[in-house]
Amino acid sequence: MPQRIDSESEPTTPQRPRIQGPLANILNVFQEFTPSKTQRQMRGLREELQGLLNDAEDAFSAKDSEIADLSNQVVPARPRRRRKRFHRADDAPASLDSQNSETLEDRTRKAGRHFIIDEGLFFIDEGAIWSLDVDDDFDYSTEFDSKSTRIQAQLQDVIRLLPDDAVSRRTEEWIGDAVRGQRSATAYRLRRPSLKHLADATDLKHFTTSSDRFENFKQRIGYVPATDTAVLYYSAFKAPILYDEFAGEIDVDHLFRNPLLLNIHACILRRADGPTDLFKDNPYRPQAPYMEKIHNITRTSTGAIANAAVLAIWLYSADTKFLERGNETNINYRKRYRQYVEELRKGLTAKKAWVDALLNY
C-alpha cells in the first residue's frame, strides 16, 4: 500500500516526496492504480482523480490571477493626479445677474438633470428647441401632429421643470451641459456600479467586451439579421428584453413589464444599489440624498418608462458609448425613446387599459 502523503502538513523527512498541495492528492490517487483493483474500484478512482484535477486546475488559475495582480502592483502606479478646484461662480466674470448667478445657474442645471431622469434622455432637436418660442396655450393633445409640435411639447416639459427666473436663460449652455453630464453619469452607473443588479450570474460574464455582448444578447434586444433584400436592424418593439413574457409578437399586455426596467429605474432614483434596498423587507433607508428625493419624484412618468426601456437595450447592446446613435449597433436611441414615449402617451390619451395597468405596475 503506498504511503499517503499528508498534504496539509510540511514534509518532515527528506524521504517524503516534495510535492505538496493539490498535486500531492493527485499523486496519492494515482499510486492507487494497481493491478489488484476491481473494475468498480478503478472507476471510483478515475472519478476521484478527475475531481482532483479539476480542483488543481482551479487552484492554478487562481494562482495565475494572483500573479497578474502582484505584477500589476510591481509596475509603479501613475502618480496621483492632484488638481486644483475652482468654484465656477466665484471665478466667473462679474455679469449683469451676478447677484444670483450662482443659484440661478445651479437651479437651471438641476432642471436639466431632472429632465434626463423624468422626461427624456435626448432632445428631439437640440438646435431647434431653443429657437422656439414658448407657446403659453400649448395643447398636449396636438403633441404628435408634427415635428414642431413634438419639439414644442418637449420645450413645455423643460419649462415646467425650470424655475421661473431661469426660463429666460434657458438658451445658456447650462442645461445642455447638465443634460450631457447626467446622461453620461446614468449610463456609467448602469454599466459599472449597478451592473450586478441588472444581470444574472451567467450574463454578467459577458459584459466585458462589446463583441461578447453582441454574441450573447443580440437576440434579446431585437436583432434581425440581414437578408438578400434588407440590411440588418434591431426591431424596436420585438425585443424580448422589453417583456416579462415574449412569444415573438408585439403584446402590449407584457410590453415594458420586464423587471429589469424597474431595477434600472431604481438604480437611477435610489442610488447605485437601489434595487436591493427596494425589494428588502425592511423599509428603504438611505443615509444620503438620492435622485427621488432631490428632484421630489413621486410618480412614474411615461418618459421614465421609455428611458428605462432605452437604457435596457443599450445596456445589453454592443455599443460602448451612450450616444444618440449607437456606435456599434447603429440603433438610434433618441428615436427609440420617441417611439416608446409616443406609444405610451398615445395609449394614455386614448385611455388604453394597458398603459394604465403599466403605470400602476
Next chain:
DNA sequence: AGACACCATTAAATGACCGA
C-alpha cells in the same frame, strides 16, 4: 456636538474619433 459614511455633483484627466 462632532466624527463618520455615503451620495451627487463637477472639474480635471483620459482616450477615441474625426477632419483638415
Next chain:
DNA sequence: TCGGTCATTTAATGGTGTCT
C-alpha cells in the same frame, strides 16, 4: 499628424443624514 470635440472615468468637494 495635429488640434479639436465629445463621452467616459477619476478625483475632489460639499451636503446630508446617522450614530454615539
